[in-house]
Amino acid sequence: MSLSFRLVCPHCKEPTRAPAEAFYRWWPDENDDGNASPDSIASAAVASYCPECEGLISLLVSGKDRILRPIMSEEVTDADWGHFQADLVLSDTAPKTGDVSFSKAIPSSIRKVLPALAEDVARRRNPVGSLNLCRSILEAALRELEVDGDLGGNTPIIKRIESLRTRGLITATVAEWAHEIRLDGNRSTHELVGDPQLALAYYEFLRLFLEVAFDLPAKIKAVKAHKTRKSKPIPGRTGGF
Known part of the structure; x- marks a missing residue:
């Protein structure tokens, strides 16, 4: 059996192609x-x-x-499986893709749109909207990284990228990726064209960027707080055990 379906894994959050191992129940109309x-x-x-x-x-x-009936009856030969891929549509998963969660350290405005973006890029649908959303997520994240919002709400994204890069708040590599997302997001908006593979690549970059920019600092802060608590002397204890 060579069927597979594009989705975001509800366990590891990775966009992938899940293979069909066995059809075990069906509901004929x-x-x-x-x-x-x-x-x-x-x-x-x-x-x-x-x-x-x-x-x-x-x-x-x-x-x-007429497609599912022979599959359930195990009447499909190995050579015929490829013909069925385009005729079957993924309707749902268990666990649900919507159950995928992202770190609470990521700003809520970004976190709430990530599951929908993840599912779209995994299923290679709506690449124009996905590229636009990648650009919007990037801009929102850059705004969060600014010191006290010093650039103002109407600052163009290109200036935000360069400002954060020159101050060392993002690396040159991140800035380069950010400019690519900015340009392709603009292009998809104005020309209404989008590449599904590009949308997937930008989503994967954003996931890594958001983890490093927001989740990792939160974890480091938690570790430091834990070490500080452990190092404080217990009141009333002057010697060893």
Whole structure:
């Protein structure tokens, strides 16, 4: 079986292609007499896993009854599997992709839009909107990194990038990526074109950038606070045990 479905793993959050290991249940769209028309839509449950983390995932896929019926009857030869990929649509997953969470250290305005972006880039849909959203997320993150909002709310994103770079708040490499996202986000807005692979690459960069910019400092702060608490003497204790 060579079917696979694009999704964001609900376990490791990585965009991936989850292989269809086994179709184990289906729901045919039957009439009262128990028959189904060839073009009626049916659904099936599929056992799968994430190739990145090997977490188990159940998929709900839908397609025409005439496609799913031979699959469930195990009447499909190895040579025929490739013909079914375009005819089946991923409808849902368990655990749900929407259950994917991101660090609370990431600003809430950014955190709440990340799951939808992750699912779009994983399924290679709406690349124009994804590139626009990547640009918006980048700009919001850069604004959060400014010292006391010193650049003002109407500062162009290009000036934000260069200001943070010259002050050492972001590296030259991050600035280079930021400019690419800025340019491609602008292009997708004005020309209404988008590359799904580019949207995926920018999403993966943003995930790493957000982790380093917000999540990692929060973890370091927590470790330092823990060490400070451990080093404080206990009141009333003057000697050893």
